[in-house]
Amino acid sequence: MGAAAPGASPLTEGNVFATSQRTHRCGDLRALHAGTSVILGGWVHRSRDLGGLVFMDLRDRAGLVQVSFNPDWSAAQVIADAAAVGVESVVLVEGVVQPRPDEMRNPDLATGDVEVRATSIRVVGPAVTPAIPVARGKNDKLPAEDLRLRHRYLDLRRPELQANLVLRHRLLQITRQFLSERGFLELETPILTKPTPEGARDYLVPSRVHPGEFYALPQSPQIYKQLFMCCGFDRYFQIARCFRDEDLRQDRQPEFTQIDIEASFIGRDDIMALSEGMVAAIWREAGHDVSTPFERMSYADAMERYGCDRPDLRYGLEIHDFTAAFAPLDFVVTKSAIDGGGRVRGIRVPGGAAWSRKQVDELEALAKGAGAGGLLRIKKAEGKLDGPVAKFLTPDAEAALALNEGDLALLVAAKDRVSHPALDRVRQECARRLGIVDDQARRFLWVTDFPMFDKDPETGALSAVHHPFTAAHADDMAAYPDAPERWRALAYDCVLNGLELGGGSVRTSDPRVQSRMFTLLGIGDVAEQERRFGFLLEGLRAGAPPHGGIAFGFDRISMLLSNGTSLRDVIAFPKTTAARALFEDAPTTVPAEDLGELHLRSTVEAK
RNA sequence: GGGGGCGUAGCUCAGCUUGGUUAGAGCACUUGACUGUCACUCAAGAGGCCGCGGGUUCGAGCCCCGUCGCUCCCGCCA
Numbered sequence A: 001m002g003a004a005a006p007g008a009s010p011l012t013e014g015n016v017f018a019t020s021q022r023t024h025r026c027g028d029l030r031a032l033h034a035g036t037s038v039i040l041g042g043w044v045h046r047s048r049d050l051g052g053l054v055f056m057d058l059r060d061r062a063g064l065v066q067v068s069f070n071p072d073w074s075a076a077q078v079i080a081d082a083a084a085v086g087v088e089s090v091v092l093v094e095g096v097v098q099p100r101p102d103e104m105r106n107p108d109l110a111t112g113d114v115e116v117r118a119t120s121i122r123v124v125g126p127a128v129t130p131a132i133p134v135a136r137g138k139n140d141k142l143p144a145e146d147l148r149l150r151h152r153y154l155d156l157r158r159p160e161l162q163a164n165l166v167l168r169h170r171l172l173q174i175t176r177q178f179l180s181e182r183g184f185l186e187l188e189t190p191i192l193t194k195p196t197p198e199g200a201r202d203y204l205v206p207s208r209v210h211p212g213e214f215y216a217l218p219q220s221p222q223i224y225k226q227l228f229m230c231c232g233f234d235r236y237f238q239i240a241r242c243f244r245d246e247d248l249r250q251d252r253q254p255e256f257t258q259i260d261i262e263a264s265f266i267g268r269d270d271i272m273a274l275s276e277g278m279v280a281a282i283w284r285e286a287g288h289d290v291s292t293p294f295e296r297m298s299y300a301d302a303m304e305r306y307g308c309d310r311p312d313l314r315y316g317l318e319i320h321d322f323t324a325a326f327a328p329l330d331f332v333v334t335k336s337a338i339d340g341g342g343r344v345r346g347i348r349v350p351g352g353a354a355w356s357r358k359q360v361d362e363l364e365a366l367a368k369g370a371g372a373g374g375l376l377r378i379k380k381a382e383g384k385l386d387g388p389v390a391k392f393l394t395p396d397a398e399a400a401l402a403l404n405e406g407d408l409a410l411l412v413a414a415k416d417r418v419s420h421p422a423l424d425r426v427r428q429e430c431a432r433r434l435g436i437v438d439d440q441a442r443r444f445l446w447v448t449d450f451p452m453f454d455k456d457p458e459t460g461a462l463s464a465v466h467h468p469f470t471a472a473h474a475d476d477m478a479a480y481p482d483a484p485e486r487w488r489a490l491a492y493d494c495v496l497n498g499l500e501l502g503g504g505s506v507r508t509s510d511p512r513v514q515s516r517m518f519t520l521l522g523i524g525d526v527a528e529q530e531r532r533f534g535f536l537l538e539g540l541r542a543g544a545p546p547h548g549g550i551a552f553g554f555d556r557i558s559m560l561l562s563n564g565t566s567l568r569d570v571i572a573f574p575k576t577t578a579a580r581a582l583f584e585d586a587p588t589t590v591p592a593e594d595l596g597e598l599h600l601r602s603t604v605e606a607k
Numbered sequence B: 001g002g003g004g005g006c007g008u009a010g011c012u013c014a015g016c017u018u019g020g021u022u023a024g025a026g027c028a029c030u031u032g033a034c035u036g037u038c039a040c041u042c043a044a045g046a047g048g049c050c051g052c053g054g055g056u057u058c059g060a061g062c063c064c065c066g067u068c069g070c071u072c073c074c075g076c077c078a
Helices: A076-084 A145-150 A159-181 A222-230 A268-285 A299-306 A332-339 A357-369 A395-401 A416-434 A474-479 A511-520 A526-541 A554-561 A592-597
Strands: A037-049 A054-060 A063-069 A090-099 A114-125 A204-206 A214-216 A235-243 A255-264 A295-298 A343-349 A376-381 A384-386 A408-414 A444-448 A453-455 A462-464 A491-496 A499-506 A547-553
Touching: A037 A063, A037 A076, A037 A114, A054 A076, A054 A090, A063 A076, A076 A114, A159 A235, A159 A268, A159 A554, A222 A235, A222 A255, A222 A526, A222 A547, A255 A268, A255 A499, A255 A554, A268 A444, A268 A491, A268 A499, A268 A547, A268 A554, A295 A299, A299 A416, A299 A444, A332 A343, A332 A408, A343 A416, A357 A408, A357 A416, A408 A416, A491 A547, A499 A554, A511 A526, A547 A554
Parallel strands: A063 A114, A295 A444
Antiparallel strands: A037 A054, A037 A090, A054 A063, A090 A114, A204 A214, A235 A255, A255 A547, A343 A408, A376 A384, A376 A408, A444 A491, A453 A462, A491 A499, A499 A547
């Protein structure tokens, strides 16, 4: 193999992947390369030794190509060497691209019209037998996830995961380009920040130079980005890593990436329009057309019609209120619920009358699991209504139900706090059973006008639904100065098919209003406000423009656009649900003297 | 913090219901044969702390208790 000519840069000639050691990538070779002498570097994906003839599938990031070793063009020693290489070893192969005869083409392979006739092979990175297979048969199951994470250096070689990370890269680039072109500055914020006792648990980092004091890893760059606005940076974004020390889920990691955006002199509609353009650009990069603007729905509407603040609009089964029609009924379940301040609401399921008692019992179990006392069922079969309530129904109630032949009504009689989540669960399950969820459809939606505060039903304490820096509708504050639980927030969530993609708000830019919000949230002491949020309040007092922003969950977006179901498949080195990194084996114990330097002592018994 | 599922060869799994000779299969691996394969084929071989600890029993992969790991869900995630 000849050395590159001194001074020659192979990164020219229109093939940016050529280097001093290789000329092409395996997966890039096509019929047009026929006759070209090439040097390839790649991993041995699989090989087939026919005795005297060896075929090797060589893999790199671009894909697979077949290399053939044959006495007609390969020396005996070259064939012997090829036959001896183990899978997943790294080799450099020199040869000539040749078109394959028609009957030997492989239509399943992008490079299947050609093969590389090898004249030399050099093993530059021999591999031990892989602990988990990289090359898989069509019907082979994936190894267990803990093994895939433990041997991530092998799992990430799989073309599927490579494609996911390549797509992730492209989505990052298009996001940066979109925002950059619109004057947004990519500004970095600290990873070592100030602990905030609200919200999720912080990851804490002990300070060595300040005994007993701690940094926290950011749950989001929220306050910093608002300070950028106070500084006049006007338009900010960051692909920001965020950390939350909470228990995990399939779609939740302890560290995650969000597209974080903030802008000045804007209102809600500005942020929404910008976001729609960005989301459309991201989806387009993944090959999907998205029409804008997105639908909008108020929080109150979403809860009333779907029992959920991020409704999946790909199907109907909307919730209806039958309270007025059921109020006169002499039926204890509905009567007591209504008398107690509740309502009778539910959905009509076309064709549900055919479901068995057991099937409907399963739906009731779901409703009960969500907190409901039960699920009332009324079906219309052979022209008459049937169910425990049926004999109590007045003509008015029957008319209100408006059931068609074969319909099933599923009702919950309870306060909204109970019936919303119960009906949400039942509605989703019914849609799934009916098979009416179109998985090709993309129903983007803005949910707006969230309440500012959530009131604890027992203590009466208020907590922020979005976060404490969100602005409220000015007219609500004026109309109900003493009933903050009635205020609507200038907050908005971007929802796709029942999944939350992102959320944001217009912020409170008046420091006096911000201080009042803290007071409403139970931080009435001014000194306490200054201690915890002084660095924001000072910034606001120094002259703050009206501003607002939004953050999108980038991992989840990558997952959706990779058609995956697990965040772990779009993150190179993810944690397990126990927040453990199996490959590098973190977290881990550290020597007591290291702790001592940080002024810490473990309370856990040494093993 | 709570509940469910899983844990047997390097990998994917069977065996457990009803305890009983030497724990099996496919793939991978090793050796051999094979000149157009592409999940090559064929033959032979090697490979096991049945997660770990304890208990019941004449006898435990199988039953019981505990524990660890992974996973899914609830709580939690302003």
